[in-house]
Amino acid sequence: MARTKQQRKAQSQFNQAISIADDFNSNEDFRFERPVWDKEKCIKCGVCYLFCPDGAIRQDSEGYYEADLTYCKGCGLCTMQCWTHCITMEESSKRFPWLIKL
Amino acid sequence: MDRFSVYVPKLLPRDENFLSGRRSCQGCGKALAARIASKAIGNNGIISGPAAQSRTPLARSLTAHSYAYDYLTFDGLAGSLLAGIDQVNKSVQAERKTRSKRVKKTVVGIDRRVFLANPVVLSRVFESDGEILYLCFDNEPYMKALIEHASPQAFNLAQVPHPVKAEQVERVIREKNVPEVVAGAGFSYVATACPGFPFDYMAKVKKGLELPGNAFINILSPCPTGWIFSPKLTGRVGQTAVKTGYFPLYEIEDGKTRITEPIKARKPVKDFIMMQGRFVLFPPELIAAMQKAVDEIYTELNEQMKR
Numbered sequence: 001m002a003r004t005k006q007q008r009k010a011q012s013q014f015n016q017a018i019s020i021a022d023d024f025n026s027n028e029d030f031r032f033e034r035p036v037w038d039k040e041k042c043i044k045c046g047v048c049y050l051f052c053p054d055g056a057i058r059q060d061s062e063g064y065y066e067a068d069l070t071y072c073k074g075c076g077l078c079t080m081q082c083w084t085h086c087i088t089m090e091e092s093s094k095r096f097p098w099l100i101k102l
Numbered sequence: 103m104d105r106f107s108v109y110v111p112k113l114l115p116r117d118e119n120f121l122s123g124r125r126s127c128q129g130c131g132k133a134l135a136a137r138i139a140s141k142a143i144g145n146n147g148i149i150s151g152p153a154a155q156s157r158t159p160l161a162r163s164l165t166a167h168s169y170a171y172d173y174l175t176f177d178g179l180a181g182s183l184l185a186g187i188d189q190v191n192k193s194v195q196a197e198r199k200t201r202s203k204r205v206k207k208t209v210v211g212i213d214r215r216v217f218l219a220n221p222v223v224l225s226r227v228f229e230s231d232g233e234i235l236y237l238c239f240d241n242e243p244y245m246k247a248l249i250e251h252a253s254p255q256a257f258n259l260a261q262v263p264h265p266v267k268a269e270q271v272e273r274v275i276r277e278k279n280v281p282e283v284v285a286g287a288g289f290s291y292v293a294t295a296c297p298g299f300p301f302d303y304m305a306k307v308k309k310g311l312e313l314p315g316n317a318f319i320n321i322l323s324p325c326p327t328g329w330i331f332s333p334k335l336t337g338r339v340g341q342t343a344v345k346t347g348y349f350p351l352y353e354i355e356d357g358k359t360r361i362t363e364p365i366k367a368r369k370p371v372k373d374f375i376m377m378q379g380r381f382v383l384f385p386p387e388l389i390a391a392m393q394k395a396v397d398e399i400y401t402e403l404n405e406q407m408k409r
Contacts, residue, residue, distance in 0.1 A: 030128055046110030050300055051337055053134035055122040071122040075129035075326075076334035 027054070031074035033089035035067050041086035048078035048087060113301070114141055129333025131323035131340065132239050135297040139237055142307035191233070228287045228316065235310045235317045238280065241325040268388055272395035275348075279399070281320050285354045290315030293353035293362075296322045298340030302351060302362055313355075322349045330379025339377055346374045347400040352407075359406045371396050 003011070035048075048065055049057045056071035057078065079087045120140035126133045285292045291313045295303040303321070310317035324340050326333040343349040344363055348371055351363040371393045375381045 027123070046114075050110050050114065050138075051134065053126070053130050053137060053336070055118050055120065055137060068122070073128045075336070076332075077129050077134075077336055080334050081337050 026070040027056075027073050028070065031069075031072060031092065033074045033076065034069060034072060034092045035074075035076070035078055035087050036090050037065060038086040038088070039064055041084045043084055045083060047081050047083060051077055051081045053077065115144065117145070119143070119145065127327050127333070129326050129336045131297060131325055131336050132241065134336065135237075135239060135295075135303075135321050135323045138297055138300050138303055139307050142304040143311070228284070228289070233315065235307070236319065237307075238318065238320045239323045240280070240320055241323045241328060268391045271388060271391045272398070275392070275395050275399065281318065281352075281354065284318045284320075285357075288316075289318050291317040291353070291355055292320075293318075294320045294322070294349065294351055296340045296344055296349060296351060297324075298337050298344065299351065299363060306353060306362075309353075328380070331377055335377065339374075342369065342374045342377065345369050346371050347396050348374050350400060350403055352403065359403070359409075361403070361407060368400070 042064055044063045044065070046059075046065065049059070053075070054071050054073055056068045056073075057065050058068055060066055074089070076089050079085075079089060118140075120133075120137045281292045281294055291310050293306045293310070295306050297303060306319055310319055322340060322343060324331075324336050324343070326336060329339070331339060344351055345365055346369045347365060350361060350365075352359055352361045354360075372389055375384065375389060375392075
């Protein structure tokens, strides 16, 4: 059954909006926000590393912490547990880019 | 500045045994609990658990951890398989194939639903004098049938047609108290833990591995999807549950109870209730009833400690 052009467009839009677990190579489609570290406030204590449920936070060569964005789901648990409040969440979404604009 | 540098990495092993790349929900308390436990267990361990019961750490195909894992289709198989592992451990020890004096315990992660689904098999396992450490992940309306109905009842928004009555509140909270039941079954070490207090939790897992005999740890794992709160509050909700006395942290060793996280000024239970969306339709009389029940249980625990 051939589909009209309009139907195909609607289908593609639907697939874009509800792309549930189509890409198993990364956790990017979970994410609305991503954590950003303020390196002036950070005391390298590593509490964020301990509390991350996905184990996505790694230490770099200088001893600061950063999120591995293929695994980070953007839950924001690290911001609540940080002692110096050096972590903030920045908006970034692959799955619903139009939601941020609203 | 140098004084503070890297104090958590000093206390933790670097290697990740519970790998990242799971399809659990954002801010999953169960995944957090399993990860912290894996830090304490170390490299040698066998994880075994009933498949298809929990969505997160022990879920079917999308799991990621570096432990040996038994894929179980039936709850009933868990008992026999664990007994087998235990026998092999004992024979290896008898033939002196290992350098260490004692073979490490096997660790089992179970959902609290197992108590409902297959109590007979579990009771047989509990009676055996194997050396097994049970980690029981307890999010109250455990993830059965879309967080709708838990048959040891739980406070849940989906229960609106059959709300909890004032007389039932105390019973619902008391049913949650699994460790007291288990402590009577001849366990050498029984404890409660919460991922909001990670170092307390890790110390308990290590203690459970070292002591001879069966050990059991009941873990409160806050669930953002089921309890309806923002995923960033997972740690905070667990901490308030402990600080209000709703879920006291204690351990029972050789029949002696000890509170590991003593609370000086206990907060009202209302603080814990107001954080969650599942108590939206909870009338104020029930909050008072809940406060009364929690107070009673906490004083009982204190009396138990003095014995």
